[in-house]
Amino acid sequence: MRQELSDLLKISVSALIEEGVISVDVPADVYIERTRQRDHGDFACNIAMILAKPARMKPRDLANLLLSRLPQNTLIDRTEVAGPGFINIFLTHDAFYKLIPVVRKAGDSYGCCDAGEQKRILVEFVSANPTGPLHVGHGRGAAYGDVLVRVLRAAGYDAASEYYINDAGRQMDILAVSVFLRYLELCGEEFEFPDNAYQGDYVFDIAASLHRDLGEDLRQPLNAVTGSLPADGDQLLDTLIERAKTLLGKERFTQIHDLARDTLVDDIRKDLSQFRVTFDHWFSESTLVTGNAVARAVEKLTKNGLMYEKDGALWLRTTDYGDEKDRVVIRANGNHTYFATDIAYHLDKFERGFDHAINIWGADHHGYIKRVKASIAGLGQEPDALTVLLVQFAVLYRNGEKVSMSTRSGQFVTLRELRQEVGTDAARFFYALRKPEQHMDFDLDLAKSQSSDNPVYYVQYAHARICSVFKQLLEKDIAVDLDDSDFGLLTEERELDLLRELSRYPEVVETAARSYEPHLVAYYVRDLANEFHTYYNAHPFIATDAPLRNARLSLIDATRVVLANALTLLGVSAPSSM
RNA sequence: GCGCCCGUAGCUCAACCGGAUAGAGCAACGGCCUUCUAAGCCGUAGGUUACAGGUUCGAGUCCUGUCGGGCGUACCA
Numbered sequence: 326m327r328q329e330l331s332d333l334l335k336i337s338v339s340a341l342i343e344e345g346v347i348s349v350d351v352p353a354d355v356y357i358e359r360t361r362q363r364d365h366g367d368f369a370c371n372i373a374m375i376l377a378k379p380a381r382m383k384p385r386d387l388a389n390l391l392l393s394r395l396p397q398n399t400l401i402d403r404t405e406v407a408g409p410g411f412i413n414i415f416l417t418h419d420a421f422y423k424l425i426p427v428v429r430k431a432g433d434s435y436g437c438c439d440a441g442e443q444k445r446i447l448v449e450f451v452s453a454n455p456t457g458p459l460h461v462g463h464g465r466g467a468a469y470g471d472v473l474v475r476v477l478r479a480a481g482y483d484a485a486s487e488y489y490i491n492d493a494g495r496q497m498d499i500l501a502v503s504v505f506l507r508y509l510e511l512c513g514e515e516f517e518f519p520d521n522a523y524q525g526d527y528v529f530d531i532a533a534s535l536h537r538d539l540g541e542d543l544r545q546p547l548n549a550v551t552g553s554l555p556a557d558g559d560q561l562l563d564t565l566i567e568r569a570k571t572l573l574g575k576e577r578f579t580q581i582h583d584l585a586r587d588t589l590v591d592d593i594r595k596d597l598s599q600f601r602v603t604f605d606h607w608f609s610e611s612t613l614v615t616g617n618a619v620a621r622a623v624e625k626l627t628k629n630g631l632m633y634e635k636d637g638a639l640w641l642r643t644t645d646y647g648d649e650k651d652r653v654v655i656r657a658n659g660n661h662t663y664f665a666t667d668i669a670y671h672l673d674k675f676e677r678g679f680d681h682a683i684n685i686w687g688a689d690h691h692g693y694i695k696r697v698k699a700s701i702a703g704l705g706q707e708p709d710a711l712t713v714l715l716v717q718f719a720v721l722y723r724n725g726e727k728v729s730m731s732t733r734s735g736q737f738v739t740l741r742e743l744r745q746e747v748g749t750d751a752a753r754f755f756y757a758l759r760k761p762e763q764h765m766d767f768d769l770d771l772a773k774s775q776s777s778d779n780p781v782y783y784v785q786y787a788h789a790r791i792c793s794v795f796k797q798l799l800e801k802d803i804a805v806d807l808d809d810s811d812f813g814l815l816t817e818e819r820e821l822d823l824l825r826e827l828s829r830y831p832e833v834v835e836t837a838a839r840s841y842e843p844h845l846v847a848y849y850v851r852d853l854a855n856e857f858h859t860y861y862n863a864h865p866f867i868a869t870d871a872p873l874r875n876a877r878l879s880l881i882d883a884t885r886v887v888l889a890n891a892l893t894l895l896g897v898s899a900p901s902s903m
Numbered sequence: 904g905c906g907c908c909c910g911u912a913g914c915u916c917a918a919c920c921g922g923a924u925a926g927a928g929c930a931a932c933g934g935c936c937u938u939c940u941a942a943g944c945c946g947u948a949g950g951u952u953a954c955a956g957g958u959u960c961g962a963g964u965c966c967u968g969u970c971g972g973g974c975g976u977a978c979c980a
Contacts, residue, residue: 408923637978715908764972840920
């Protein structure tokens with residue numbers, strides 16, 4: 326609808342240029358916006374004010390001239406020039422009426438468009454270390470990423486989702502050692518469990534399954550493991566890792582390591598799946614090492630003259646691309662850094678043929694953006710081919726008090742816990758109502774409460790109400806013919822308001838996709854529910870004569886379709902009864 | 904110190920490439936169920952958009968500075 330109006334005005338501009346009345350460049354796109362106030366019409370256009378200066382005309386005069394060249398059409402009822410030079414456009418009722426059959430016929434594809442031109446986009450999100458269950462902070466990234474992927478697809482992008490499994494680093498070794506220590510406890514050993522090893526119950530569970538399957542095969546003399554450890558926490562863990570690797574041998578240490586990883590990845594996958602978040606790919610960091618991708622990336626950067634050696638380490642000259650300092654890729658001890666696998670990973674993404682890569686990171690990682698973009702540029706890619714979207718942490722409040730979280734100490738509210746207490750629908754909608762870069766206060770008591778404060782019920786209720794109306798019709802055996810309705814009977818202000826809202830949906834989806842702001846869909850669907858509830862309270866659907874009844878039922882059926890579509894984009898269910 | 908993000912009603916948050924009179928929900932107050940689900944609707948009240956400048960026809964939105972909050976500044980992951 327907006328596009329059609331934009332095209333009409335573009336013809337006006339072109340006409341004036343051709344006639345030689347004004348001498349300006351043809352604008353690529355004439356921007357039309359929804360008005361905030363009803364008496365400004367349905368749409369407004371500021372093109373006259375933008376072109377006034379280059380055309381050397383007064384904005385209002387130019388606006389009138391543009392209107393005089395507007396082509397004939399059936400959409401526009403009347404136009405006016407207002408304020409400093411706005412062109413206000415009032416649409417005909419027919420322009421809205423014809424939407425009803427369009428929506429009902431399109432069904433779940435209403436709102437979809439081809440704005441994305443099927444460009445291939447890879448969206449990587451969550452990517453939490455598989456060293457423990459997901460917490461509510463990951464939930465925010467998961468909800469945001471998943472809805473973004475759904476919105477991108479609806480807007481015509483070929484979007485794929487991916488989870489990057491950080492399974493090649495020290496944290497995983499610490500997890501393996503934590504499991505090993507719990508295993509020794511199960512063998513009857515007694516010692517002080519390091520307080521900076523992983524404390525969670527899941528560590529114990531993995532150890533228990535090892536003990537069940539292998540008995541005491543992995544048992545080592547306690548003194549060889551925990552004897553005379555360094556006092557420093559980090560050194561203590563590193564020493565334990567070394568000893569475990571030596572005592573068990575590489576094969577058996579890897580066995581524990583992989584069991585821990587697979588158990589946790591599997592747990593995360595199930596957890597996310599129940600949160601209705603599924604991934605197209607699960608990408609393992611360790612395959613970059615074993616598959617030589619890291620070496621290949623380093624080689625490529627070396628060939629491009631961006632690597633140098635200093636103090637025994639290999640550095641990437643990221644300062645060439647605006648980073649504050651150069652970064653180490655290969656440490657003096659020969660180990661690759663996390664950054665090294667990240668470089669290889671992004672090289673791999675583009676080698677897979679994606680036009681664009683989106684990374685959704687926790688805001689605490691913002692310091693890495695420059696260096697990753699630098700490495701992409703160093704590999705010969707356009708750095709803008711990567712967009713990093715930051716999700717701010719949710720600060721949790723319980724009983725009015727801030728909840729502090731630490732994965733290592735095992736003190737955190739898990740996503741699973743939230744889901745089970747709040748429900749997936751409410752949790753997802755709660756997250757979806759906030760734009761990602763906004764700091765978020767997450768009130769656990771409110772989210773966990775089943776009260777009507779939670780806006781998700783408000784929207785779902787609107788959908789259920791419509792379904793209920795149609796159920797009533799069946800029960801009362803009232804004939805309904807939605808395909809032959811006289812929409813001209815829909816003259817109530819509330820009906821036109823509702824239609825106007827329905828017409829907005831495709832624009833919302835497209836804007837949400839283009840700006841990576843899926844929260845717009847959440848706000849839209851709440852507004853739509855509000856329009857419907859207002860209508861519902863003001864006018865009867867069933868207890869009217871047949872022609873009006875059919876027209877009104879067609880309208881609310883179209884509303885039902887859009888409510889369901891928007892909820893689906895948010896990954897929230899649309900119940901037919903509540 | 905430097906860098907990034909943020910600052911909008913009492914609280915939580917919106918505001919469509921910069922547009923006209925900044926909007927919702929919650930909390931407060933007052934109304935609406937013999938009729939399709941009251942998990943609903945209608946109304947009232949609530950604001951110097953942190954502060955000070957600047958850019959222009961027009962700024963919550965862009966620029967500069969100040970204040971306040973969060974995060975980051977590793978041969979950690």
